[in-house]
Amino acid sequence: MYGSPALPQDFVSLPYVNPNAPKGGKVVVGNTGGFDTLNPFAPKGTPPWQLRFWGYESLMGRSWDEAFSLYGLLAESVEVPEDRSWVEFSLRPEARFSDGSPVTVEDVIWSYETLGTKGHLRYRGFWNKIAEIRQTGPMSLRITFNTADRELALIAGMRPILQKSQWEGKDFAASGLTEAPIGTGAYVVADFEAGRHITLKRNPDYWGKDLPFRVGTQNFDELRIDFFGDQTVLFEAFKAGELSSYREFNADKWASAYGFSAVTDGRIVKSEIPHKRPTGMTGLAINTRRAPLDDWRVREALLLAFNFEYINETITGSAQPRITSYFSNSHLGLRPGPASGRVADYLMPFAGAMLPGTADSYTLPKSDGTKRNRKNLRKAMALLEEAGLTVQDGALRDADGTPITFNVLLRQGDIEMKTVVEIYARALERLGITLMPEPVDNAQYVGRQSSFDFDLTKVRRELSLSPGNEQKLYWGSAGADQPGSRNLMGIASPAVDAMIDTMLSVTDPEDFVAATRALDRLLMAGRYVIPIWSFDKGRIAHKRALKFPQTLPIYGDRTGFMPDVWWYQED
Structure with missing residues (x-):
């Protein structure tokens, strides 16, 4: 947004990851409530909130150690004029959906239009600021804006890209539990029971595993979300060993409610993650x-x-x-x-x-x-x-x-x-x-x-x-x-x-x-x-085998940290 990105063009990994992190293991986390859709991009229904972060990608990705910088993900290059009245992306030829099909310019344009007209309200405002979106080459497209807004070029790089052919003859907004949108991310839905649990598994053929932007991330083989009636029951499940981690938002509980045996004998570790982001x-x-x-x-x-x-x-x-x-x-x-x-x-x-x-x-x-x-x-x-x-x-x-x-x-x-x-x-x-x-x-x-x-x-x-x-x-x-x-x-x-x-x-x-x-x-x-009170630091209790890098991003434990840069490793 201002100046230049912090990382050089030939960076080999993000500064807050362990590039040598081992792959494998499983993480089980808990949510309260339930879910009634596998489509996190439609306006109808309540999806597991993690779904849109774990299984889908955009043309560019954020470094959580910088305030206003994006790096190429599905796109290998980006071009903008001085006034940022348009932005042009060139796709990586190796980019693939989880079913192995290539990501095309047609998929990108369809994704922008569908999300902008039929998607969740969070995506619609951006669509109204597009004057034109068109293909400019076999692997490139240009988006021209109708509004003077310097951030639009960055926002354009952050829309999720979905597969057009999946939705031919189907109602995107009414998909519910019948199917999850096909994405390009490392994880795909493998199993679920409505309102009770959902499991995502890492795609062994994930196209981007060797990208510098992805090195040291997405290390777990399996991510599972279990659902509970309230936070008390969820915490008891964690104490009983059913969950891998628990994010604590109450500092008093952090000091007084973690005296159970799994903590005292070291099976559970209490980690504090500082950050420099606004309180919100x-x-x-x-x-x-x-x-x-x-x-x-x-x-x-x-x-x-x-x-x-x-x-x-x-x-x-x-x-x-x-x-x-x-x-x-x-x-x-x-x-x-x-x-x-x-x-x-x-x-x-x-x-x-x-x-x-x-x-x-x-x-x-x-x-x-x-x-x-x-x-x-x-x-x-x-x-x-x-x-x-x-x-x-x-x-x-x-x-x-x-x-x-x-x-x-x-x-x-x-x-x-x-x-x-x-x-x-x-x-x-x-x-x-x-x-x-x-x-x-x-x-x-x-x-x-x-x-x-x-x-x-x-x-x-x-x-x-x-x-x-x-x-x-x-x-x-x-x-x-x-x-x-x-x-x-x-x-x-x-x-x-x-x-x-x-x-x-x-x-x-x-x-x-x-x-x-x-x-x-x-x-x-x-x-x-x-x-009310601010969350001045992240407080995560987790199984001892779950590790995270000692170099922390300025955003701390915000989305993009756990489980993205963690890994499983027995002592």
């Missing part, structure tokens, strides 16, 4: 489409009533710091104090519409750590009254006398967040507000989030050091009322849209950082999410 945002998304949540004062009152210090002590033993902004823990995050320099310049045209705290640096409310949180609750009540809500007969009511009741949509089995909501509900009772957790099964959870049928719901948005077009999916106005959008909060802000557009159009890295910090300010001051 995890917490309770507030649906601003619904009154009175469309009033920022009500949202600020909810934030004041959320006694983070007490909840964090109860759940994590205060071992995990709070998320302070969307891009905190990185150079892209907002800086304390009033906006200045280029950040202030970018925000100035929207000064009249910005919510309080945007220009002056909004900070999250902090309680005194006690259970009652009296001072913040008094501030919250004052804001609720200012918004026209009053307590009558012990209940907070609107102008029509209707009691204020909020539901919190949760995935069944998310015991930790359910506990958080139950503690939070007791605090809101003191304001006359009824808060009800609604745990539902996986299908209902996905469906209700897609139709925005909730007041609050859990949100997790992982953010990278190279934010770009995905920001429009997360909080762009175009998705505010579009069913299936990832903009759960219903953010519809011209200022937010403008900051994202600026991030995508500037050529100076300093301008990019300033636009991202301005976006961070707008999102925080919007009071769209009640943030």
